[in-house]
Amino acid sequence: MKHLFYGGVHPADKKALSAGLALKKIEEPKQVIIPMSQHIGASATPLVAVGDVVKKGQKIGDGEGLCVPVHASVSGKVVAVEPRRHPNGKMVTSIIIENDFQNTLDTTMIPHEEAASLSREEIIAIIREAGIVGMGGATFSTSVKAAVDAKIDTLIANACECEPYITADDTLLRTNAKQVISGIKLIAQAVKPDHMVLAIEDNKKEAIAELKKLLANEENIELRELPTRYPQGGERQLVQAVTGREIVPGQLPSTVGCMVFNVATCDAVYKAVCLGKPVTERIVTVTGEAVKNPGNFIVPTGTPMEEVIGAAGGLTEDVWKVISGGPMMGLAQPDICAPVIKGTNAILCLSTAQNGENPNQTCIRCGKCLTVCPTHLQPLYMNVYTKKKDVEALEQYHILDCIECGCCAYECPAKLPLVEQFRIGKQLVREGKKS
Amino acid sequence: MNLTVTSSPHIRSNNSTKKIMRDVVIALLPALAAGVIYYGLRALLVVVVCMAAAIASEWICGMMIYKRNTVSDGSAGVTGLLLALTLPATVPYWAAAIGSVFAIIVIKALCGGLGKNTFNPALAARAFLMLLWPSYLVRYVAPGTSLSLFGSNVDAVASATPLHHMQMPALPEESLLTMFLGNIGGTIGETCTLALLLGGAYLVYRKVISIRIPAAYVGTVAVLTLVFSKGEDPVAWMLYSLLGGGVMLGAIFMATDYATSPVTPNGQLIYGIGCGVLTVLFRYFGLFPEGVTYAILIMNAAAWIIDAHTAPRRFGAKKGGKA
Incomplete structure (x- = not known):
């Protein structure tokens, strides 16, 4: 069938692992980690301090501009306000709340x-x-x-x-x-x-x-x-x-x-x-070949991934990667301590059998990356000029238009880490623009 | 628990360099079979010698330059096979081997290895041999000639390819069907157009190549030989031009070499047209009756420049305009 946008790829969708299953609520977490940044833009400023008692749904962080308020997903006591690792890998100021299991609702x-x-x-x-x-x-x-x-x-x-x-x-x-x-x-x-x-x-x-x-x-x-x-x-x-x-x-x-x-x-x-309910929970798909019982769960924001994976039966022995998000654009996690946030639609656990990476290969100029790029870019040349750190050429090749969808790297017969390179290339261009 | 942290995408397609090379070899099998049927076992031995020399050279380069086994990607084997198909079955084995060594060491490895060479290694090696030992490279024999496997074939009755006869206004004696089936004098892999088309169709079907370069190349040769026909019957002249000589092998398997051809859609068309124009130019005005090798080599040098000037329209930019 003719597709209606440029390029793109069609990987096996693997949705059968978790599709059609009943939606389950996970057990209430004992503690939640609420990052002050769960959105694009400046982080929110905490509105509560250690020792404060908060209600479920209470606004605990806010800011201006693109900033979006953040709410407590459980009722209980604030036990810490400190930097914690965000699913994006950065340390972000987070409010840690000890659940009192009272479910006291905020009615603002x-x-x-x-x-x-x-x-x-x-x-x-x-x-x-x-x-x-x-x-x-x-x-x-x-x-x-x-x-x-x-x-x-x-x-x-x-x-x-x-x-x-x-x-x-x-x-x-x-x-x-x-x-x-x-x-x-x-x-x-x-x-x-x-x-x-x-x-x-x-x-x-x-x-x-x-x-x-x-x-x-x-x-x-x-x-x-x-x-x-x-x-x-x-x-x-x-x-x-x-x-x-x-x-x-x-x-x-x-x-x-x-x-x-x-x-x-x-x-x-x-x-x-x-x-009258703020965002304090969302549906998360816990799936992949390396999780025992894949499924779809209603998860309070701030729940550590470990508990969500636990609800799905835990990881198998041959786990290779745990990813916040999908296989094409998600972020690989170094451990499973980071919390589920508003944008976490999936926790994907891939097993070693899914490892298609194969380093140390070279570009053969097959041009497949070009045919799958939905934004008409030329990934092979962006790769060449990122390696040469040629900012001018990178701008000419419109590297900043790259949406990092990963189609080029998915299709690449040499398994080149193209998206990783383009993040470096984009950074070079942004720095070049500043100076 | 030991989790791997690398960049997205986390899943990869089944594509691999090895699979692409395997497809190219599969696509070349019909042409190779035709060569062996027409010119005998000696043709097969030339192929074996070329491939073995190419693979051995690649292995040495891999160990010395890249410190790893680069033979396994299959590209060296493909280069050897392609070179063999551009040589006549009578070529001395040592000359064939030297060609492969030159292709892999000088043309490929010294340029930086797979994907980084400017010139098509097989064709560059053929051009190299052509300049050193031209007589070996034009000693074509008629199909069915019994060739000595290990002795000298200097005495084998050399027959000119039909292309040689096209210097004159008269057309060759062979029928178009004979030409299409390749039952004529020529190099091991170039004569059987049917086999080459089968291989080309397979490569397009497997999405290893796009049809743009071969279509633009063959189309350009067709149009030019039709318009500037030197024969009595322009259509027949055009068909003989396409079927005699190396246009089909060149257009389908040589001009489509990834490393040395453009990747942009428009660039591929321009490149194909350029190959076609140069081929006809060399055939009409050059010293040799054939021009495919040099036409493609010259266009090889322009591949990156063509790409740089044929960038696809930026997403969101108006057609013809700039964003």
Whole structure:
């Protein structure tokens, strides 16, 4: 089937490992680690100190600009405010809360039963207060995105979940599609699009059947089944796949009349507006060949990965990598102590059998990287000029347009660590620009 | 618990350099078989000598320069095989071996190894042999000629390839079908167009090569020989031009060599057209009846420059404009 965006790859999706399973709640963690940065932009400033007693859902960190508030995911006592290792590998100021298992709820946010009467500004304010970020993993402030002042003709709800293995959005749609649709409508109430598209890849049959039922009477929401292909869930690729429009590098989708929200984000908007609940939990897929009982779990934010993996039966002996996120763009973890954060859609445990790395090979100039690049880049030359530290050439080859989707490295017959090189190359260009 | 921490992506496709080389060898098997059928076991022995010399040279370079076994990627074997297919079956084994050694050590290893050479090693070696011992490289024999496996073949009755007859306005005697099947004088691997097309189709099907370079190359030769026909029947002249000589072997297997050809889609078209133009130019005005080797070698030198000037349109930039 013809795919609707440039390039891309189609790895085995491996979703069967965790798809179709019941959504389970993990046991309440004894302690949660809440990083002050679970979003793109400046870290939040802690609003509580050691010794404070906090309620579940209480705002414990906030800031300005792109910063998004952070909430306690359990009730209990703050036992430390200190730098802890974030899933991204950096040390980030985190608030550590000892769970008192009382589940005392914070009631600052109120449920709105008559949400239809809320104005654009009111909805955006609620989205911000609830600490909602792009839940597909991008973690960009949802309120900032929705507040962009532009004529939007197409609002796209993103259920592509194009990364192999992950079934978090799929599970959400199988179990709570109604809430997601309400969430889409609430966002639409704020951004006022001409019409809405719910985009989903055709490998999620059960979710599609459920959505077809629910959307039968929704004239303004179109269900768009897209042929499965990675990285279709990337914002730029999805806008291209749905509308055929290309977004100019460095610009937002709103410049071509589109806005894209992940379905888990839509669900969070519904919970914030209608139930008065901030983001304190999310669905996490724990999967991979190196975890004993893969599944989809409702996990409070701040829960150490170790406990989530434990809920899935623990790791097998032949574990090779534990990844926060998917196999194409996720971050390999040095241990399993870092917490689940708002953008953690999966904890992927790969076994040594999945190790396809093979160092010390050289580029044979086959050009496959070029044909799979969804942004029309020339990875082989970016690799050459990164090694030569030739900043001028790297700029000429538009290395900063690289979305690090990993298609080039996936396809490379020489198994070159291209994405790793491009991060170095981008850094060189940014430093070159500064000086 | 010992967790590996390396950069994304964490999964890789099944592609490998080795598999690509294996596909190229598979694609060359029909042409090799045709060569052995037409020119006998000696053709096969030339192939064995070339491959063995190439692999031995690669192993030595690997141990001395890269300190690891670089034979296993299969590229040296492919180079040896390709070189053998551009040589006549009568070529002395020692000359064939020298060609392979030159290809691997001088053209490939001294340029930095796999993927870094400027010139196609097999063709550069053929050009090298052509300049040193031209008589060995044009001693073509008619198919079915019995060649001595180990003795001298100097006395074997040399026959010109049909291409030689095309210097004159008259067309060769052989029928187009005979030419297409390759039952004519020529190098081991160049004559059987049917076999070469089969191999090319396999490579395109396996996505090892894109059809752009061969199509642009063959298409250009076709158009030029049709428009500037020297024969009585322009269409027949064009077909004989395509079937006689090394255009098919060159277009499908030589010009598509990864390291020495462009990677951008438009670059590949320009490169193919360039190969075609030079081939016809050399054939029409050059000293030798054939021009494929030098045409491709010259275009090899331009591969990176062509890439640099044919960057794909930047994503999001308007067609023809700049972002």
